[in-house]
Amino acid sequence: MSKPRPISGFPEWLPPQRMIEQYVIDRLRRTFELYGFAPLETRAVEPLDQLLRKGETSKEVYLLRRLQADPDAQTGDDALGLHFDLTVPFARYVLENAGKLQFPFRRYQIQKVWRGERPQEGRYREFLQADIDIVDRDELAPHHEAELPLIIGDALASLPIPPVRIQVNNRKVCEGFYRGIGLTDPDAALRAIDRLDRFGPQRVAELLMSTAGASESQAKACLSLAEISAPDASIDDAVRGLGVEHPLLDEGLAELVAVLQTAAAHSPGLCVADLRIARGLDYYTGTVYETQLQGYERFGSICSGGRYDDLASAGADRFPGVGISIGVSRLLGLLFGADALSISRPVPTCVLVALPAESDRPAGNRVADTLRRRGIATEVSPSAAKFGKQIRYAQRRGIPYVWFLGVDGEPDGVKDIRSGDQVSAQAGSWQPAAADLLPTVSDQPAPAAGRPPENLDNMPR
Template structure:
């Protein structure tokens, strides 16, 4: 068999890299639970009509069918696709289970998603997202839009990563402003402005004039709005100076001011009002967020989301929500690619039980089992070779301790192979220092 070649866009980490990713996932999960969010997991596939009605995603969806699918297969005849985010499946989940859920529902969801994008740094075809959402029945108080960025900031602050900056806008500001200018294709303008970071203001201006039908003056005003940013409520005055008037604009300015001022009170410097943030998906209706890693702005947003009022709705009931999603794989890829994180050992094992001879293997298994019962990761050496080779086996993997069933004193002993210190030990009572119990993930240089 020829050596297989990787498929681009589908990352597979080495074991020690996966340990770093798992540490990040666990930290995020634990933080979400500290804030009272409960876990949800949804299926990987959704009907295509559900996926296609929620935004400009038709070119990104992977279609799913069996190789030998029957023509009369009712489920596959409607078309199934792999979910491209976790918000659309969650909205469907809420509608299906509304009678069993308590509202407002605080949910977190950590799963893989799939997008048919062109792979490049920070963009993958298969990747982990970690989402939180609060969803209500018929109404959802505005204060949850203030809470979202603070929860995510807490989760990311617990990781050994560079600081973040959250950029916030409100879709009502943009829509009200465009209407105040007399622009009819609000959605088209939003999608064009969302491309500012990718293609620059000149090309966006061209899109607005040639494809959306804006006048030159309207296009200049849209770009002027997108240039406004501030860490306090002063951005609202700068918007008013541009001259557009609309009730929806005023409502959005008031809401974004509350978000910015609350973040400024709880975490100064964390959040900035940035009116170029648009978010391309159609379902956002209020506050929207994007998050950058300071010093790594070229990576783009590692965390995004916003308010959605109509994503989950029936003829009789509406379930408005607000959520934010961390692009875990995007974050991990940058941290690993630039060697910004390190793990203290390549395996979870804390103790390697040395094997004097094959006849002693059963006794060594019992020692390892005694350690595991007390939460100490242990494994038995693979071969009964000279102790020097068994110690080197542990060193190559970063395992800090080697356990000798028969030490120099005649009884059991444990050696810290970093310092060479060896002392008598009992597997029913011995405990390593806390910093050695689990692999430690730290920023490089710490």
């Protein structure tokens, strides 16, 4: 068998990185639950007609087919795709289970998604997302749009990462403005403005004229709107200063100001209105969010979402919602690439039980079982080698403590192999230092492994 080659865009973290990822997941889950969100996991596949019915996603969907499937089939198992986000499957789930849910329904979902785009730093084809959504029946109160960025701000603030800034806009502001200046295809205008950071003003102006039917003066007005940014209610005056009027514009500005005022009262500086934020997916209808990680702005948003009114709808049943998604793999990939996250040890193990002889393994297992029942991660030495070799094994794995079984009536002892300090101990009562019980994640460089004392084979224990 030839040496396997990695597939680009499908990250496989090393164990220490996976431990950091699990730490992040646990922190996010805890914050979401503090705000009353219930856990949910949906299937990985959806019918293609559902995946393709909203937004420009046809080039991103991975097809799922059986090896012997009929290539021309368009129904059943032969017309399935892997979900490219968690919002579309969540909307389907709500429609299927509406009779069993209590509204407004608050859920969080931390799950893999697949997206067929070009892999690059912090952008993958298989990645983990952490989503929260609030949906209601028929009508969703706008205050929920102001609540979500506060939750995300608290969730990300619980992690050892750089500060974030959440940029907010409202689709109604943009659409009302475009209609107010006479454009008849506001969706096309939004898609053009969404490319502003990538293409620049001149090319976006050309897009507005070629795809949205804008005149040169209308394109200039659209770009003037996109240039407006403000951290507070002054956004209203800035937009009004462009001299455009439309009822939808009034409604959007009121909702946008409410989001900014709520955020300022909860977390000053967390949110800023940025009217170039459009979000490319067509299903957003109100507030939209993008989140910049300070120091990593060039990589784009690490968390985004918005309000949607019609995604979860079928016939007379309508469940408007608002959601936001953290790109967990994207966030971690950027920080791993910059060596900006570390973990205090590369294994969960806190204690290694050393063995004087192989015949002592049953006694070592009993000690390990007692420690584990008390929540102390423990493993028994893989071999009854000389003690120096067993200590070196613990050091290589980053295990801070080595447990020695008592012989000839002597009590057991436990050694902190970083300092060399050793004390007598009983498995039913000994407790490691609080900082050593579990690995800790930090934005500081990982500590270098200490050098064990010389002549380990003959050292006292």
